[in-house]
Amino acid sequence: xxxxxxxxxxxxxxxxxxxxxxxxxxxxxxxxxxxxxxxxxxxxxxxxxxxxxxxxxxxxxxxxxxxxxxxxxxxxxxxxxxxxxxxxxxxxxxxxxxxxxxxxxxxxxxxxxxxxxxxxxxxxxxxxxxxxxxxxxxxxxxxxxxxxxxxxxxxxxxxxxxxxxxxxxxxxxxxxxxxxxxxxxxxxxxxxxxxxxxxxxxxxxxxxxxxxxxxxxxxxxxxxxxxxxxxxxxxxxxxxxxxxxxxxxxx
Ligand code: PEP
Numbered sequence: 001x002x003x004x005x006x007x008x009x010x011x012x013x014x015x016x017x018x019x020x021x022x023x024x025x026x027x028x029x030x031x032x033x034x035x036x037x038x039x040x041x042x043x044x045x046x047x048x049x050x051x052x053x054x055x056x057x058x059x060x061x062x063x064x065x066x067x068x069x070x071x072x073x074x075x076x077x078x079x080x081x082x083x084x085x086x087x088x089x090x091x092x093x094x095x096x097x098x099x100x101x102x103x104x105x106x107x108x109x110x111x112x113x114x115x116x117x118x119x120x121x122x123x124x125x126x127x128x129x130x131x132x133x134x135x136x137x138x139x140x141x142x143x144x145x146x147x148x149x150x151x152x153x154x155x156x157x158x159x160x161x162x163x164x165x166x167x168x169x170x171x172x173x174x175x176x177x178x179x180x181x182x183x184x185x186x187x188x189x190x191x192x193x194x195x196x197x198x199x200x201x202x203x204x205x206x207x208x209x210x211x212x213x214x215x216x217x218x219x220x221x222x223x224x225x226x227x228x229x230x231x232x233x234x235x236x237x238x239x240x241x242x243x244x245x246x247x248x249x250x251x
Pocket of ligand 1 (some may be wrong): 009012013034169173175176177212213214215233234235237
């Protein structure tokens with residue numbers, strides 16, 4: 001039986017405040033605390049306050065933002081810093097999501113600066129890594145995820161790396177309906193765990209490694225059973241409260 005599971009909902013650019021409120025009412029009405037897991041919500045920034053207010057009595061539920069800037073403050077119109085997000089009640093932030101890397105051209109260096117900024121602000125970064133289909137077909141998957149992980153934590157003390165969360169999200173599986181087989185996911189997760197131990201020693205064993213990429217209520221149990229899979233990061237299937245309830249209770 002796995003412990004310390006993490007179920008993370010990435011709502012992307014969906015769920016306005018009113019929708020987020022309705023979602024949380026449905027979810028909270030049916031989701032009882034389970035000792036072996038935490039459930040994280042990553043709403044769009046404009047709906048963060050609604051989620052934070054909804055979960056304020058629940059230690060097993062936490063909220064975060066989907067992105068931050070690497071600077072702490074200043075003239076960066078349209079951006080949100082880690083400390084602004086923390087002040088609005090966020091405890092977590094996604095860093096290096098494949099949409100940030102591939103749609104917005106975020107570099108590995110920028111991802112590293114965002115991880116450092118998150119930790120300065122008291123946010124737990126969920127560091128997303130994953131290969132493209134071309135990289136997988138060229139046999140580069142493990143090299144790519146290790147390189148992305150190393151770059152993301154390059155400015156961080158080993159002891160602090162142990163406080164982060166890592167998410168393996170193959171780019172070809174995100175929002176496509178295709179997901180890695182549990183065996184493929186397990187192989188990459190085992191390699192990530194080895195890399196975390198190489199970076200942070202035994203403390204690297206404590207970092208949750210989530211799988212993400214077209215997870216839904218039908219495939220979640222098999223993915224959670226794979227080696228070193230400590231939870232899931234879910235986009236599309238987290239937008240429907242009933243489906244998210246089913247996923248958050250699985251494993
Ligand atoms: C994601 O956005 O992190 C994700 C995994 O999306 P989806 O579940 O829709 O593939």
